[in-house]
Amino acid sequence: MEKKESFHWADQAAERVIKEKGNKKRYTCAAGITPSGTIHIGNFREIITVDLVSRALRDKGKEVRFIYSWDDYDRFRKVPKNMPQQDLLKKYLGYPIVDTPDIFNCHSSYAEHLEKELEESLPPVGISPEFIYQNKMYKKCKYAKEIKHILNNREKVRNILNKYRKEPLSKNWFPLGIYCEKCKTDNTRVISYDGDYKIKYKCICGYENEIDFRKNGIVKLSWRTDWPMRWHYEKVDFEPGGKDHSTVGGSYDTAKLIIKELYNEEAPLYVMYDFIRIKGKGGKISSSSGDVVNLSEVLEVYEPEIVRYIFTGSRPNAEFAISFDLDVLKIYEDFDRLEQKYYKKEADQKERRIYELSSVKLKKTQPNRIGFRHLSTLIQIYEGDLTKLEKNKDVQKRALCVKNWLENYAPEDFKFKLNDKVPKAKIDKKQKEALKELLISLEKKKFNEQTLFQEFYEICNKVGIQNTEFFKGAYLALINKEKGPKLAVFIISIGQKRVIELLKQI
Ligand SMILES: [Zn+2]
Structure with a gap:
């Protein structure tokens, strides 16, 4: 049999998963994050990377479990600059994020607010992972055996960790944090451990206790051990990681060594994904600095298929x-253009794959x-009234994005409003003469784009x-600007009748 070559990185990754993890019926693909600040579009890159590899595995006839872990039992370590009520949030530093209050007053906690914000924005782009809440797993003592x-x-x-540390961890170091039962913070230290399930701790608030971590879920493994523990617990086959985790001696490197040493298992297949920049809105995104863009904001301007397309078309390691x-x-x-090529059957194999993976649900036609x-021209002519457009669902969906873009991001010189009154003083004698000729032509017959364009040159x-002077005059008459959308299409879009009314004012 001839070996089929894969053209898309997601298919190549899926093949590597099967090769390295063995040919199984079912694979587990994982992603996750600490909900400590707005989950931004850079974090979404991890999710869509897993989604694309999961799709590629399913297209090979495999079952896939896509899990997304919310590390909401991590300590709240820093108040992000873009959050309101900074002073209130500061009081909860050191608490589990899940026990920090929702400063927006709509969810049970700060963590849940951030979690739901992302969870609700994923189905429109065709992604629905199984969410795992680490606070529940830890509080229910699910990991007790692994902690031991x-x-x-x-x-x-x-x-293992000391190999990469400048300052080695001391002999009485414990790879965990304990949340104090009295003050809730993890400003605690381990006093003793019995080698089984009992651990004694002391908090800086003065509280001291011995607990059994099979019954009391206040113990949380530190990130460097938590990650490999979960790979083992959930039997993860594939999990990408951000550039920050992918450095030499970074958490992926040490997790790989830890899972091998402690469980004699191999780490999941790993793909490093790079950062995403935001253009036309300001700086680099990081959830602890103010200016963040999340998936919902991107979806206000880009249709779901196009959001997917942006990611599908770039390899994860490209910024x-x-x-x-x-x-x-x-x-x-x-x-x-890609879509047209796809349906006309003119796309090559790689283009076909990019289009398929970009679709939320592939349409037959x-x-x-x-x-x-x-659309941006039409919507401005209709002054934002989308009911004047075709009722078609695809058209309306895109129109909403165009409208949002015009209102929030379009450069000023791109925007226009049709005149009610023609600024006659700005139009010179020759231009007026030409516009009167245009008026006569428009009154005489109905044009299409080509015939009207021809008519301009005759005039x-x-x-x-x-002709540059003529165009300038026409734009002044129509929108009180010296430039605008391509004139022939523009006049036809406005409608000859309305243009005639304006030109009559000259
Ligand atoms: Zn305490």
């Missing part, structure tokens, strides 16, 4: 920008599209005016 195993092997863990400026038009144009640029010749 790790504590009894803490010497080995310490040796790229999500644009909110005029590049939005180009991205829509590129997508529409080509969706009805109006280009983003043209310019007849009047003896430079």
Whole structure:
């Protein structure tokens, strides 16, 4: 049999998973994050990387369990700058994030607020993982056996971590944090451990107790041990990681050594994903600095398929920008071109795959599209009234994105409003003469784009005016600007009748 070559990175990754993890019926793909600040579009890159590899595995006939872990039992270590009520939040530093109050007053906790914000934005892009809440797992003592195993092997863990540390961890170091039963913070230290399930701790608040961590879920493994423990617990086959985790001696490196040493298991297949820049909206994104863009905000400007397309078309290890400026038009144009090629069966194998993986649900027939640029002209002519457009669902969905973009991101010189009154004083004698000729032509017959374009040149010749001057005059008459959308299409979009009314004012 001829070996089929894969053209897309997600298919290649899926093949590596099968090769390295063995040919199984079912695979577990994982992602996760600490909900300590807004889950931004850079974090979404991890989720869609897992989604794409999961899809590729399913397309090979495999079952996939896609788990997303919320590390909401981590300590709240820093108040992000973009959050309101900074002073209130500061009081909860050292608490589990899940026990920090929701400063927006709509969810049971700060963590839940951030979690739901992301969870609700995923189904529109066709992603629905199984969510695992670490606070529940820990509070229900699900990991007690693993905690014991790790504590009894803490010497080995310490040796692994010390290989990469400037300042070695001391002999009485424990790879965990304990949340004080009295003051809730993890400002605690281990006093003694019995080698089984009993651990004694003391808090800086003065409280001291011995607990059994099979019954009392206040013990939380530190990140460097928590990660490999979960790979083992959930039997993870694939999990990508951000650039920050992927450095030499970073948490992936040490987790890989720990799972081998403590469980004699191999780490999941790993793909490093790079950062994402935001263009046309300001700086690099990080949830602890103020300016963050989340998936919902991206979805206000980009249709779900196009959000997927942006990620599907770039390898995870390539840094790229999500644009909110005029590049939005180009991205829509590129997508529409790909879509057309796909349905006309003109796309090559790689393009076909990119299109398939970009779709939320692949349609049998080509969706009805109006280009983003043209829609932006129509919507401005209709002054934002989308009911004046085709009722078609695909058109309306895109129109909403165009409208949002016009309102929030479009450059000023891109925007216009049709005149009620023509600014006659700004239009010179020659221009007026030409516009009167245009009026006569428009009253005489109905044009299409080509015939109208032809007519402009005939008018310019007849009047003896430079065509650039003629266009300038026309835009002034229509929108009180010297530039605008391509004139022939523009006049047809406005409607000859309305243009005639304006030109009559001259
Ligand atoms: Zn305390």
